[in-house]
Amino acid sequence: MIFDNQYELQRIEKSNNLKTAGKNPYPHNIQKDTSTLAFKQNFAYVASAATQRDDTVTVTLSGRIKFLRVMGKAAFVKIEDEEGLLQIYVARDNLPEGFYNDVFKKMIEVGDIITVSGYPFLTKTEELSLHVTALDITTKSIKPLPEKFHGLQDHELRYRQRYLDMIMNPDVKNIFKLRSKIVSTTRTFMEEQGFLEVETPMMHPIAGGANARPFITHHNALGIERFLRIAPELYLKRLIVGGFEAVFEINRNFRNEGMDHTHNPEFTMMEFYWAYHNYEDLMKLTEDLFERLLSELKLPSKLPYGELEIDYATPFAKIKWEDALVEIAGVKREAVRDREALKTFLKANNVKFDENLSMAKLQEEIFDEFVEAKLINPTFLTHYPIDISPLARRSDEDPEIAERFEFFVGGAEIANGFNELNDPLDQYERFAAQVANKADGDDEAHEMDEDYIQALGYGMAPTAGEGIGIDRLVMILTNQHSIRDVILFPAMKPLNITKKEKSDNE
RNA sequence: GACUCGUUAGCUCAGUAGGUAGAGCAUUUCCCUUUUAAGGAAGUGGUCGUUGGUUCGAAUCCAACACGGGUCACCA
Known part of the structure; x- marks a missing residue:
């Protein structure tokens, strides 16, 4: 049995008791005509009424019981629907004979979904509440909810049981x-x-x-x-x-x-x-x-x-790749396109890297280490090296540069865009180079996609x-x-x- | 993948000179007809993440493993 701890067994027994009392714990076709939010909006006028209530109206709404305070012959209950909490007031003498003691107090509890009807009124502490004239079980909960004050804190449970997270942390x-x-x-x-x-x-x-x-x-x-x-x-x-x-x-x-x-x-x-x-x-x-x-x-x-x-x-700000390396990372302008100087920079800053990296990859190491986290306000990085942009079009002015940008916000990459490479022969060669990389052990390199090359062969605008x-x-x-x-x-x-x-x- | 911290009642958490476990909430029984984490009284509830080890004795010390948080790596 999946529900076998003492609390669950107690609740299952209550559910069975509801059936015995002629109440389906899982009825359908519930007719509610308002929500907690609409209730608060529509009946705000009750606060200024002489009697602080309007018992000429009757509304019906449903919600899950989040708080239950029983005080002898009356109780305050907070129910929650998608829009929020509403306090309801349940008094013995407003319900059918025996219902309050035998059904409400014995078989209905925190976690259950109930449907209530009644009229709006203001409590002593001036909280707009529903004065209940009818109450019924709508869905019996046989799993107890976490503690009402601290709620569900455990991140693991919150992610694994998002439904429970939503109930406890609306x-x-x-x-x-x-x-x-x-x-x-x-x-x-x-x-x-x-x-x-x-x-x-x-x-x-x-x-x-x-x-x-x-x-x-x-x-x-x-x-x-x-x-x-x-x-x-x-x-x-x-x-x-x-x-x-x-x-x-x-x-x-x-x-x-x-x-x-x-x-x-x-x-x-x-x-x-x-x-x-x-x-x-x-x-x-x-x-x-x-x-x-x-x-x-x-x-x-x-x-x-x-x-x-x-x-x-x-x-938004725009900055060229090499300018970012100079102005943000602090690489000397004359060193930006100098492999040995880039290595010297990385070593001087205690960054571990592979000595065989290409110039663009070395620049990328510096970018990742010293630039990316500093791009707080929305910023477009432009003029990327072609070497790290295998699908982007080559710049007509500078064949080493790709017509590409990346977009950073809060130190994180949010978007990446470029002019697409549409020269089928150039694309074929870049795929071929990737295939060679793959053969050399780069298991993230592209494979040759011949159909895509064929498509480009027909001409992509x-x-x-x-x-x-x-x-x-x-x-x-x-x-x-x-x-x-x-x-x-x-x-x-x-x-x-x-x-x-x-x-x-x- | 690495380092690090964590895992004890349904939930939130205490708990070491190593001596068969505690609180609050929840739950059960009782009192209580305007409460706000309602209040008062008395109970129930635990393979202390798992598996081994050390020990007369392990929630506590050791090891491995599992899951999670954080940091790093990976991720153009």
């Missing part, structure tokens, strides 16, 4: 309401800009579009392996080849890598591709999106993020594309510092995994 619901609003606002905004929302495969024959290790799954009928997508990029660009000129997708990506406060194995990204536009247009669109989000969410332009304050006033991490976007806008606090059911290790199961998988 504020978490606000984060997910905001998340929903952010996604729907983003979707509406993109559609208004003329983008078409599309859905591309989640199961890929080749995991491409990013450098990351994929999850592998199996197709039984075909007897082949599939990879959960690490990015939708290559499919979306096939659609540009096919003739759509502005597409976007908001959906999940899967990366088989470590988990921490900014990484969940499945995460939500918006990617969009815009033909006949360039990455400057993307940056403008990103600014416009943020302005829209702040106004839609009714947020001021300066938002707290932990100890920081982030100023979202547009236009000049296109700019961008990916925005939705989870991180939600984090910075809601002042949450763990990705697990913006994902309803974050990935957790399984409990009770046996050693055998584990060794079987190794």
Whole structure:
């Protein structure tokens, strides 16, 4: 039996007693005609009424019992629905003979969902409450709730049992309401800009579009392996080849890598591709999106993020990659394109690195170590080295530079965009180089995607594309510092995994 | 993956010269018809994360493992 502790057994007995008393502990077709919030709004006038009540009206609402204070022949109960708490007053003499003592006190308890009818009144302490004239069980809870004052604190339980977290910490619901609003606002905004929302495969024959290790799954009928997508990029660009000129997708990506406060194995990204536009247009669109989000969410332009304050006033700052290394990291201007000088800089700052790294990778080490965390206000980094931008178009002015930007807020990467490489031969060679890297042991290097090359062979209009991490976007806008606090059911290790199961998988 | 801290009643937490476990809330019984973590009285409730080891004796000391938090690494 899954419910076998003493509290659960007691509650099951109460549930059975309800049945014996002719009351279904799980009835359906509940007719409620108001909510806790509407009750408080609609009956505020009771406070100024002479009798401090209005017993000419009767309303019905449902909620979960969060507090129960029985004082002999009367009780105060706080019930909670989606919108909040409401106090109800239950007195013996207002209920059918015997109901209060035999049913209410014996069979109904904290955690149960009840439906009550009654009229509004003001208590001695001037709290607008419902004076109950009818009360019934709506859903019997056979699991006791955590302690009412401290609630549920344990992070592990909060993530594993999000439903319980939501019951005990109702504020978490606000984060997910905001998340929903952010996604729907983003979707509406993109559609208004003329983008078409599309859905591309989640199961890929080749995991491409990013450098990351994929999850592998199996197709039984075909007897082949599939990879959960690490990015939708290559499919979306096939659609540009096919003739759509502005597409976007908001959906999940899967990366088989470590988990921490900014990484969940499945995460939500918006990617969009815009033909006949360039990455400057993307940056403008990103600014416009943020302005829209702040106004839609009714947020001021300066938002707290932990100890920081982030100023979202547009236009956002722009800084070139090499300038950031010089001005923020403190690399000497003449050293920026000098491999040996970059190594000297890294050594002088006690950064461990691989001596064989290319110049761009050395720059990246410096960037990651000394620049990224300092990009607090929204900032576009531009003029990336081509060497660390395998899918981006080469600059016409400087072949070492990619027409690309990354967007940082609060010291974290939020978006990445660039002019797409549409030269099929150049793309073929870059894939070939990645394949060589893979052969040398880089298990995150791209594989050759011949169909994608074929697609580019037909000609992809000049296109700019961008990916925005939705989870991180939600984090910075809601002042949450763990990705697990913006994902309803974050990935957790399984409990009770046996050693055998584990060794079987190794 | 590394380091580190944690895991004790349903929940929040105490608990070492090593001597078969405590509080508050919850729960059970009783009192109480305007409470606000209601109050008063008396009870029930625990494989002290798991498995081994040291010991006459382990929640406590040791080891391994599991899960979680934090930091780092990985993640353009």
